[in-house]
Amino acid sequence: MAVTTLTYGQRLDALRAAKLEQTREKQEVLGAMDHDDWAVVLPPPELREVIDAISGSGEPITDCIYKGWHPQSNHPSGGFFGPRAVGDNYRDFLEHHPVYIDPNSSLAGAYMFNFMSYRKPYWNPDFDYSHLQPDQEKYQLIHGIGGSQHFCQDLQIGLDLGWQGLLEKIRRYRKLNYPHGHDFYHGIGSVVHGVQDWIRRHADAARAMAERETDPVLRRNLEEIAAMNAHLVTEPPRTFRDACQWILWYQMVARMFNGSGSLGQLDVLLAPYYERDTAAGLLTDEEAIFHIACLLLRDTAYIQLGGPDADGRDVTNHLSYLVLEAGHRLGIPANIGVSVGEGIDPGLLQRGVEIIVGDRHGYPKFLGSDHVVAGTVRNGVPLEAARQRTYSGCHWSAIPGREYGLMDIVKINFGAVFDVALRDMLAGERAPHTLDALWERFVHHLARAVAVVAEGLDVHMAHMHDVFPELVLDLCCHGPIEKGLDASHGGVEFYLLGVDGAALATVADSFAAIEQRVVREGRLTWEDLLRHLDADWAGPDGERARLMMSSVPRFGHGNTPADDYAWRISEAFSALVTAKPTPAGFRMVPGLFSWALTIAMGARLGATPNGRRAGEPISQGANPHPGFRKDGAPTALAVAVAAVQPGYGNTAPLQIDLEPSIASDEAARSQIASLIRTHFDLGGTQINMNVLDTQKLLEAYEDPSKYPDLVVRVTGFSAYFSSLSPEFRKMVVDRVLAAESA
Numbered sequence: 001m002a003v004t005t006l007t008y009g010q011r012l013d014a015l016r017a018a019k020l021e022q023t024r025e026k027q028e029v030l031g032a033m034d035h036d037d038w039a040v041v042l043p044p045p046e047l048r049e050v051i052d053a054i055s056g057s058g059e060p061i062t063d064c065i066y067k068g069w070h071p072q073s074n075h076p077s078g079g080f081f082g083p084r085a086v087g088d089n090y091r092d093f094l095e096h097h098p099v100y101i102d103p104n105s106s107l108a109g110a111y112m113f114n115f116m117s118y119r120k121p122y123w124n125p126d127f128d129y130s131h132l133q134p135d136q137e138k139y140q141l142i143h144g145i146g147g148s149q150h151f152c153q154d155l156q157i158g159l160d161l162g163w164q165g166l167l168e169k170i171r172r173y174r175k176l177n178y179p180h181g182h183d184f185y186h187g188i189g190s191v192v193h194g195v196q197d198w199i200r201r202h203a204d205a206a207r208a209m210a211e212r213e214t215d216p217v218l219r220r221n222l223e224e225i226a227a228m229n230a231h232l233v234t235e236p237p238r239t240f241r242d243a244c245q246w247i248l249w250y251q252m253v254a255r256m257f258n259g260s261g262s263l264g265q266l267d268v269l270l271a272p273y274y275e276r277d278t279a280a281g282l283l284t285d286e287e288a289i290f291h292i293a294c295l296l297l298r299d300t301a302y303i304q305l306g307g308p309d310a311d312g313r314d315v316t317n318h319l320s321y322l323v324l325e326a327g328h329r330l331g332i333p334a335n336i337g338v339s340v341g342e343g344i345d346p347g348l349l350q351r352g353v354e355i356i357v358g359d360r361h362g363y364p365k366f367l368g369s370d371h372v373v374a375g376t377v378r379n380g381v382p383l384e385a386a387r388q389r390t391y392s393g394c395h396w397s398a399i400p401g402r403e404y405g406l407m408d409i410v411k412i413n414f415g416a417v418f419d420v421a422l423r424d425m426l427a428g429e430r431a432p433h434t435l436d437a438l439w440e441r442f443v444h445h446l447a448r449a450v451a452v453v454a455e456g457l458d459v460h461m462a463h464m465h466d467v468f469p470e471l472v473l474d475l476c477c478h479g480p481i482e483k484g485l486d487a488s489h490g491g492v493e494f495y496l497l498g499v500d501g502a503a504l505a506t507v508a509d510s511f512a513a514i515e516q517r518v519v520r521e522g523r524l525t526w527e528d529l530l531r532h533l534d535a536d537w538a539g540p541d542g543e544r545a546r547l548m549m550s551s552v553p554r555f556g557h558g559n560t561p562a563d564d565y566a567w568r569i570s571e572a573f574s575a576l577v578t579a580k581p582t583p584a585g586f587r588m589v590p591g592l593f594s595w596a597l598t599i600a601m602g603a604r605l606g607a608t609p610n611g612r613r614a615g616e617p618i619s620q621g622a623n624p625h626p627g628f629r630k631d632g633a634p635t636a637l638a639v640a641v642a643a644v645q646p647g648y649g650n651t652a653p654l655q656i657d658l659e660p661s662i663a664s665d666e667a668a669r670s671q672i673a674s675l676i677r678t679h680f681d682l683g684g685t686q687i688n689m690n691v692l693d694t695q696k697l698l699e700a701y702e703d704p705s706k707y708p709d710l711v712v713r714v715t716g717f718s719a720y721f722s723s724l725s726p727e728f729r730k731m732v733v734d735r736v737l738a739a740e741s742a
Helices: 008-030 083-096 130-138 155-177 182-212 216-232 240-258 266-279 285-298 318-330 346-359 369-377 383-387 414-427 435-467 471-475 504-520 526-534 542-550 561-578 595-603 633-643 666-681 694-702 726-741
Strands: 048-054 060-066 262-264 302-305 335-340 365-368 411-413 494-502 587-592 654-658 686-691 711-713 718-720
Touching: 008 048, 008 060, 008 285, 008 318, 083 182, 083 240, 083 471, 130 435, 155 182, 155 240, 155 266, 155 471, 182 216, 182 240, 182 471, 216 240, 240 262, 240 266, 240 285, 240 471, 262 266, 266 285, 266 302, 266 318, 285 318, 302 318, 318 335, 318 346, 335 346, 335 666, 346 666, 346 686, 365 369, 365 666, 369 383, 411 414, 411 435, 411 595, 414 435, 414 494, 414 504, 414 526, 414 595, 435 494, 435 504, 435 561, 435 587, 494 561, 494 595, 504 526, 504 542, 504 561, 526 542, 561 587, 561 633, 595 726, 633 654, 633 666, 654 726, 686 711, 694 726
Parallel strands: 262 302, 302 335, 335 365, 411 494, 494 587, 654 686
Antiparallel strands: 048 060, 365 686, 711 718
16 A cells, blocks of 8 residues: 655555565465565466466476467477577567556566566477486486576676667677677567566656656656656666666566576675765665665565675675665565675674574575685686675675576485495495495495586587577676677686585485494394385384484584585585586586475485485585584584585585574674684685574464564575475474574
């Protein structure tokens, strides 16, 4: 309901209430949403068609598509492939997309559909990789072929040029490079034309709404929205508000295109506009906070605050605190990270801790800049470029506009590799059934899994530009337009392809359980173990055996065989990934992260020797299994995860959940800040933190509708607890309960 006051707090209250109502409607129509809380606004019922679709990470989701609109196919499969078809279809998609204007917001626009839902089939079948599929299935690899986005654009390019400037740049280089890149330039130009039409229609709609609006405050706001967007159709932003609106258009267009949520360093991008407008008396801090909040409301973009510039100087400024404050006041899911490291303003960390403890929304997260930079340099990236690597996704960073990485797409499930290795060893009649033999088999199969991933990445890199090129992100990258080459095909400067390992604790604990119960104590034979795994711990002695195996000290306890195995697995994995490039010469970068696939990967995996039952979730990222230790868990957890960092710039985040009572006073908050700094000093790279009231969480678990505004950090992303599936809600609750018991 529109408010008739200039009070920014009241307008934010109205916008937040509208957001909650839109979220409730999405829950009713789409069901569970086990991903970022995208700010999708459902279209009117007469325009929507609910379908089974695919998310930006390749996971199945339920989605809405535009009823009656269909892309034009250029392939017998029914799909549309290549820059010309993709660009033309996206232009048509944008030209059909409805307008959305909330008179309480200072910015126009909202997205209602996902273009990627129309990607059927997801990959052009002419580009065959069937020779890799047996091993992809054998090791249950998430291979990344056909994966999109997961790198970061440089929005400064777009802010400097505006949409018409980008179009003129495309035309200029199209003439210079003709006939090279003809289809690419056509496709990327079509995207810009579609964006301009979408913005122009919003300007027209705001003008018409203003004419009908009787409240003078809202009428003036709508007139300003109309004038601002009419300007932005062709011209670069002039003011702070213009810049927020321009960034929002880009973010929405990128999100709808293929799920991209990277934004970059918002405090740096907006700083010139803020300084100019405040110096001219055109902008107050309250207005700036409100404009930023309106931007954050419409997309849960991944944003970094603070951190080093190319020369190593901290970029933290007054606007860094205003961005943090905007997220705090908004109180919805947000993915803003606070940089922590040598020379970075410690006040930003202090304010971040105050907010996360006070709000209990899993916001913000914390970024270990020093070791991300140092790890990136190990890949041969110059120090000046490595310092500019910016938080851009759930657990990853990228050099804006200069690096293509496919970060957080490829996953190797160590649990599946371990299962193959164990059965391989036990099937060999002559092979010794020893722990050393099992480790040898594990490393052998892990090497094969890495090799298969490398070959698959080459398939992707050779053909993605002819399947689904990165036309939106290409607009704001250094090189694609100049060269006439997609970012996936040589358009940018750096190629660091992310490869993440998962189920670290599951496998480390399994090795430790075998060492103690089978090898040292002889309480089970190897054959007994396999029998129990095949039976999923059923039978007369199954549960006793399961409890015996699960009671062995686990990874994270400290100074145990499991801790040693976790370190060995991480070292072996990192060595294999970095030992050589892909056959086509692309460098791979190891990380430890399972994203929200912890449940999906566990569902495909049989029982494991650590006492885990078949189908249960694997361990999350680099974290120990919940309940790994009964005392001193926060410190032990921070130390354990720091010890297994791969060390090449791709992260292994610490997921930590705290009860509010632990941070009840200023001294306790200082201890949390100290824990964060200590983890990063020990080598940590990123922290995802929840401070949650356990009783409230349990009540929400029983009845999610009781707390529709409860926000949790699931893994690298945050979401409304009520929007998660029962399985994901249970994962969060189990993690929090385990932390509390410690």
